[in-house]
Amino acid sequence: MVSVSIVVPLYNEEENVARVHAAVVEALAPHDLDYELLFVDDGSRDSTYQCARELVARDPRVRVVKFRRNYGQTAAMAAGIETARGDVIVTMDGDLQNDPMDIPRLLSLIDEGYDIAIGWRKKRKDGGARVFVSKVANKIIARIMGVEVKDSGCSLKAYKASLIQGIPMYGEMHRFIPALSQLAGARLAQIEVNHRARQFGASKYGFSRIYKVALDIVSIRALLSYAHSPLAWQARTTALFALLGILCSAWALLGTGHTLVVQAGMAMLFFSLALFLVAWALIGHLFAVVEPDVSRYAQLSAVLSSRVKQPVLRKP
Numbered sequence: 628m629v630s631v632s633i634v635v636p637l638y639n640e641e642e643n644v645a646r647v648h649a650a651v652v653e654a655l656a657p658h659d660l661d662y663e664l665l666f667v668d669d670g671s672r673d674s675t676y677q678c679a680r681e682l683v684a685r686d687p688r689v690r691v692v693k694f695r696r697n698y699g700q701t702a703a704m705a706a707g708i709e710t711a712r713g714d715v716i717v718t719m720d721g722d723l724q725n726d727p728m729d730i731p732r733l734l735s736l737i738d739e740g741y742d743i744a745i746g747w748r749k750k751r752k753d754g755g756a757r758v759f760v761s762k763v764a765n766k767i768i769a770r771i772m773g774v775e776v777k778d779s780g781c782s783l784k785a786y787k788a789s790l791i792q793g794i795p796m797y798g799e800m801h802r803f804i805p806a807l808s809q810l811a812g813a814r815l816a817q818i819e820v821n822h823r824a825r826q827f828g829a830s831k832y833g834f835s836r837i838y839k840v841a842l843d844i845v846s847i848r849a850l851l852s853y854a855h856s857p858l859a860w861q862a863r864t865t866a867l868f869a870l871l872g873i874l875c876s877a878w879a880l881l882g883t884g885h886t887l888v889v890q891a892g893m894a895m896l897f898f899s900l901a902l903f904l905v906a907w908a909l910i911g912h913l914f915a916v917v918e919p920d921v922s923r924y925a926q927l928s929a930v931l932s933s934r935v936k937q938p939v940l941r942k943p
Contacts, residue, residue, distance in 0.1 A: 631662040631734065632713030632788070636703035637679070637721040638669040644678040647721055648689065654727035660734075664689045666721070667707040670697035701801040704782075708791055716792075717785045718801075724752065725783040726821035733785035733818070742790050742813035745776065745805050746783035746820035768803070776805050777817050865904040872897035 635647055644666065651664055666679045668691065679691045692706050708716055715737050719725040729746060736744035751758050761780050769775045779802040786804075790813055794804055805815055875894035879887055 630713055631660055631715045631717060632665055632707075632711035633662060633717045633719065633730070634665050634667065634704060634707030634711060635719055635721045636667045636669055636700050636707065636782075637671060637675050638697060638700075638703070639671045639673045639675060640721045641671070641673045641675045641678050643721055643723055644675055645682065646723055647727075648682050648686070650723065650727045651730070652686075654730055658731055658734075662688060663711070663713060665707050665711055666691045667703040668693045669699070669703040670694045700782075704801045711788060711792075714788055715785055716788050718782050720782045722825050724823050724825055725781075726823060729783060729818075729820040730785070732820075733783070736816045736818070737785050737787065739816075740814065741816045742787050743805055743808055743815045744785040745778070745815065745817045746781045747777040747817050748781050748822040749777075749819045751822050752824040776815075779803070779805065781820070783820055865901050868897045868901040868904065872901060 633651060637644065640647075648664060655662060664686075666682075666689065668676045668679060676691065676693055679689070682689045683691055690710070692710055694703065694706070704718055707718070715734060717730055717733060719727070719730075725746070733744040733746065751761075761778070765776065765779050768779050782801075784805070786808075790808055791804065794808065808815065872894050875890055875897060879890035879894055
């Protein structure tokens with residue numbers, strides 16, 4: 628039985644594949660661990676997949692998942708997490724900016740009873756603009772989600788498999804997993820980790836992701852609220868349309884001629900909108916009950932209004 632699965636998404640990282648493997652093996656060699664190294668090729672156009680396949684032939688602990696085309700980092704992580712066989716799942720980037728030497732420290736926190744251990748790149752080796760945007764995004768996520776995570780964008784994390792494999796991921800939502808999990812009652816710890824400058828290849832995830840992350844922040848907050856109580860979520864809008872319908876009906880009683888037709892039409896429009904929202908909410912409620920992914924979000928959203936303890940910050 629594999630105890631630890633290390634998931635590494637790759638996209639055009641042919642120069643780094645062998646180096647990631649060597650660094651992970653070196654970092655875990657002093658520890659008595661039964662682990663697997665799971666590479667996920669996110670539709671690379673270079674020889675990334677071939678390099679990974681060569682490692683499979685040499686090291687039975689290495690496994691490879693290949694996408695036919697590029698689906699993005701979150702999809703690659705989700706595929707790796709779903710395929711992982713370990714009791715604990717560690718995620719990290721494939722560019723070696725994450726230091727595999729920090730993996731044992733994360734695993735020790737899981738052994739202490741934490742459900743998630745998160746890396747915090749306090750001293751990042753990225754450009755100033757990228758660091759600034761990341762800090763702003765972390766503040767916004769903390770504000771909206773009600774959970775403070777120092778570095779949501781850091782891929783170096785360790786999870787209990789029973790927790791992470793039950794959370795659906797879309798878009799850029801892998802960065803929201805710690806916040807979502809803590810909302811669901813998971814114990815979370817954060818530690819400062821080493822962050823290194825990229826030595827080979829070029830960054831595949833630039834500022835084009837900013838708008839995707841921004842949309843995901845809004846959508847996941849709305850989804851949590853809606854999945855928890857679809858009827859309450861639309862109650863105000865439905866009540867407003869119903870009130871406007873009543874006012875237009877009263878106005879129609881006082882009208883004559885052509886104005887009566889216009890007022891009655893407006894009343895019917897507002898009443899129809901109110902009924903449509905009620906039907907939409909009922910269907911949404913049914914969907915939240917029977918659709919597994921949405922029901923998982925509904926369970927997470929149940930604690931949105933409750934008081935959430937701040938995650939523990941551990942010093943290195």
